[in-house]
Amino acid sequence: EDALLTLQKDPKQWALPTGDYANLRYSTLKEINTTNVHKLVPAWSFSTGTLRGHEGAPLVLGDVMYLHTSFPNIVYALDLNDNGKIIWKYEPKQDPAVIGVMCCDTVNRGLAYGDGKIFLAQADTTLVALDAKTGKLVWSVKNGDPSKGQTSTAAPHVFKDKVLVGIAGGEFGVRGHITAYDVKDGHQLWRGYSMGPDSDTLIDPDKTTYLGKPVGPDSSTKTWEGDQWQIGGGTTWGWYSYDPELNLVYYGSGNPSTWNPKQRPGDNRWSMTLWARDLDTGKAKWVYQTTPHDEWDYDAINEIVLADQTIGGVKRKTAVHFDRNGFGYTLDRVTGELLVAEKFDPAVNWATKVDMDKSSPTYGRPLVVAKYSTEQNGEDVNTQGVCPAALGSKDEQPVSFNPETELFYVPTNHVCMDYEPFRVSYTAGQPYVGATLEMFPAGKVLGDGTTNTGNFIAWDARTGKIVWSDPEQFSVWSGTVSTAGGIAFYGTLEGYLKAVDLKTGKELYKFKTPSGIIGNVITYEHKGHQNVAVLSGVGGWAGIGLAAGLAKSNEGLGAVGNYKGLADYTALGGVLTVFALPSESASAAAPSSSAPAVWKSPAN
Numbered sequence: 001e002d003a004l005l006t007l008q009k010d011p012k013q014w015a016l017p018t019g020d021y022a023n024l025r026y027s028t029l030k031e032i033n034t035t036n037v038h039k040l041v042p043a044w045s046f047s048t049g050t051l052r053g054h055e056g057a058p059l060v061l062g063d064v065m066y067l068h069t070s071f072p073n074i075v076y077a078l079d080l081n082d083n084g085k086i087i088w089k090y091e092p093k094q095d096p097a098v099i100g101v102m103c104c105d106t107v108n109r110g111l112a113y114g115d116g117k118i119f120l121a122q123a124d125t126t127l128v129a130l131d132a133k134t135g136k137l138v139w140s141v142k143n144g145d146p147s148k149g150q151t152s153t154a155a156p157h158v159f160k161d162k163v164l165v166g167i168a169g170g171e172f173g174v175r176g177h178i179t180a181y182d183v184k185d186g187h188q189l190w191r192g193y194s195m196g197p198d199s200d201t202l203i204d205p206d207k208t209t210y211l212g213k214p215v216g217p218d219s220s221t222k223t224w225e226g227d228q229w230q231i232g233g234g235t236t237w238g239w240y241s242y243d244p245e246l247n248l249v250y251y252g253s254g255n256p257s258t259w260n261p262k263q264r265p266g267d268n269r270w271s272m273t274l275w276a277r278d279l280d281t282g283k284a285k286w287v288y289q290t291t292p293h294d295e296w297d298y299d300a301i302n303e304i305v306l307a308d309q310t311i312g313g314v315k316r317k318t319a320v321h322f323d324r325n326g327f328g329y330t331l332d333r334v335t336g337e338l339l340v341a342e343k344f345d346p347a348v349n350w351a352t353k354v355d356m357d358k359s360s361p362t363y364g365r366p367l368v369v370a371k372y373s374t375e376q377n378g379e380d381v382n383t384q385g386v387c388p389a390a391l392g393s394k395d396e397q398p399v400s401f402n403p404e405t406e407l408f409y410v411p412t413n414h415v416c417m418d419y420e421p422f423r424v425s426y427t428a429g430q431p432y433v434g435a436t437l438e439m440f441p442a443g444k445v446l447g448d449g450t451t452n453t454g455n456f457i458a459w460d461a462r463t464g465k466i467v468w469s470d471p472e473q474f475s476v477w478s479g480t481v482s483t484a485g486g487i488a489f490y491g492t493l494e495g496y497l498k499a500v501d502l503k504t505g506k507e508l509y510k511f512k513t514p515s516g517i518i519g520n521v522i523t524y525e526h527k528g529h530q531n532v533a534v535l536s537g538v539g540g541w542a543g544i545g546l547a548a549g550l551a552k553s554n555e556g557l558g559a560v561g562n563y564k565g566l567a568d569y570t571a572l573g574g575v576l577t578v579f580a581l582p583s584e585s586a587s588a589a590a591p592s593s594s595a596p597a598v599w600k601s602p603a604n
C-alpha cells in the first residue's frame with residue numbers, strides 16, 4: 001500500500017512538492033472561484049529569514065506547513081492553527097563555498113514527505129531525512145561533491161518507498177545522474193547516469209527504446225569523442241513524475257558540457273533527454289532526445305506532466321513536456337512514441353520544426369536553421385538574434401494541467417539572445433561554460449514593437465496550439481496551480497500574485513507581495529476553507545542580478561541586462577504569503593461547520 005498515493009488525492013493537503021505524482025498541479029478545491037477570487041486577502045505571512053531567490057513551495061500535511069529557504073536551506077515546521085507559529089526549525093551547517101559553484105542563484109526547490117519524514121536536498125548535496133514531528137535528523141547521505149562543482153537545487157521526490165534526488169552543475173562539467181535511496185535508512189538502491197557506458201546509464205541495448213526502436217549497444221558513449229562523456233553534463237535538477245500503474249519515473253536531463261558545441265562533436269547522448277525509468281531498478285524503458293548536440297544551452301530538465309488525453313480519437317496515457325528549446329512535446333508515456341511537437345513561443349527561430357515523418361532519416365529531430373547554428377558559425381563568432389535565449393521559452397517553473405478544460409497553463413519566457421562560443425579547458429570545480437551571452441526581449445528580433453519578456457499561456461497539448469496568451473512585462477518565473485474553481489494562479493517577477501480565468505486568461509485578481517515571485521503557487525484547505533500560498537523572494541537565473549548584486553549587462557550568464565528593470569519594482573527577501581477569502585464571503589460561498597478563523601489575529 002502506498003500511503004503517499006492516498007495522501008495526494010486529498011485536496012486539503014499539499015503533500016508532494018509537485019502536488020501529485022503526475023505533476024498536474026491541479027486542485028479540486030473550488031471555494032475560491034471566478035466570481036469571488038477578487039475578494040482574496042492575505043491571511044498571514046512569514047519571513048523565511050534568508051534573502052536570495054525562493055523557488056518551490058511549502059508542503060501542507062494536516063495542520064502543519066513545512067517550509068524551506070534559499071541557502072543555507074533552513075526548514076521550518078509551522079503550525080497552521082496558530083498563524084504559522086514555529087513548531088520546529090532545522091538549520092543545516094553547510095560550507096558557504098558551495099555558493100561559488102551554484103550557477104543560477106542559491107535556490108532550493110523544496111521538500112518532500114514520506115514515511116513520517118521530511119526530506120531536504122541541501123545545496124552541498126547532502127540529503128537529510130528529518131522526523132516530521134520533531135525535526136530531529138533521522139539519517140543523511142552525501143549525494144555528490146561540491147569541490148567538483150556538484151550541487152543540489154532540485155526538490156527530492158518520494159515515490160512509494162524511495163526518495164529520488166538529482167544533481168546540478170552542468171556549467172561545471174558535472175556528469176548528471178539520478179539516484180534512488182531507501183526512505184527508511186537512506187541506503188542507495190540505484191543510480192542512473194545521463195551518459196556513459198550502458199552499465200552506468202542503466203540502458204539495456206535490446207530493451208530500452210528511442211522512438212520505438214531499441215537503442216543498441218553503447219548508445220551514449222559512441223556519440224561523444226573519446227571520454228568526453230565523463231565531463232558531459234546532462235544534470236538532473238528539475239521535477240520528476242511517476243506513474244504507479246506503469247511503475248515508471250519520468251524526468252529530463254540538462255545541457256551537454258561545455259556550451260561550446262565545437263568542443264564536443266556528436267549527438268552527446270543522453271544529454272537533453274526525456275527519460276522513463278523503472279522505479280524499482282532504475283532501468284531505462286525509453287529515451288527521447290529533444291535537442292541533439294545542443295548549441296544553445298536548451299536543457300531538457302523541465303517537468304514531464306502525466307495527463308491522459310484523447311488524441312486523434314485514441315485515448316492515450318500522455319507525457320507532456322515544455323522544453324527550453326521552445327517546443328511543446330506530447331508523447332505516449334507507455335512507449336515513448338512522439339505524438340505532437342509544436343512551438344509554444346511564437347519567437348522560436350533556431351529550428352523550423354521537429355521532423356514528424358517516420359520514414360525520414362531525421363525523424364524526431366529538430367530541423368536546425370543554419371543562420372542560428374552556433375556550431376556552424378563557429379568559435380569566437382557572435383551568433384545574433386537566436387530565439388529562445390539560453391534560459392528557454394520556459395525554464396524550471398512548472399505548468400499546471402486542468403482536467404476540466406483539458407488545457408495546460410504555462411509560465412513562459414519571451415526572450416532571445418546573442419551567443420558566442422569560446423574554447424575552455426576543464427578543471428574540476430571551476431566553471432566550464434564556454435560561451436558568452438547577451439539576452440533581450442523577443443520583440444527586438446520579431447520587430448513587432450513588443451517589449452514583454454514573458455507570456456502566461458494556455459496550451460492544448462492534443463493539437464499543439466496556443467489557446468490564449470497573456471503578455472507579462474517580465475518572464476513568468478513562477479509555477480502555476482489551476483483549480484476546479486476555474487482559476488489559474490501564478491506569480492510575477494515584480495511580485496504580484498495573479499489569478500486568471502482558465503477559459504479566457506482574463507485577469508481576475510492581483511496582489512503585490514513583498515518581493516518578486518519565483519516560487520510555485522499552491523492551494524490547500526484549513527479549517528474548512530481554501531487557502532492559497534506562495535513564496536516571494538526574487539532571484540533564480542532571471543533575478544540573478546538582484547540576488548547576487550550584479551550590474552553589467554552580460555553578467556549572470558547573460559541574464560542581467562535583460563531583467564535590469566526589475567530593480568524598479570522589487571527587492572530581495574524570502575516571505576511566504578497565505579491568502580484566503582474574508583470570512584463573510586467565504587461562508588457565503590461555502591457554508592461550513594468549522595470556524596473560518598485563519599485570518600483573525602491571535603488576539604481575537
Ligand SMILES: O=C(O)c1cc(C(=O)O)c2c(n1)C(=O)C(=O)c1cc(C(=O)O)[nH]c1-2
Nearest residue numbers: 104107153168169170171235237254540541
Ligand atoms: O546545468 C545545470 O546543472 C543547471 C543547474 C541549475 C540549477 O541548479 O539551478 C540551472 C541551470 N542549469 C540552468 O540552465 C538554468 O537555466 C537554471 C535556471 C535556474 C533557476 O533556478 O532560475 N537554475 C538553473
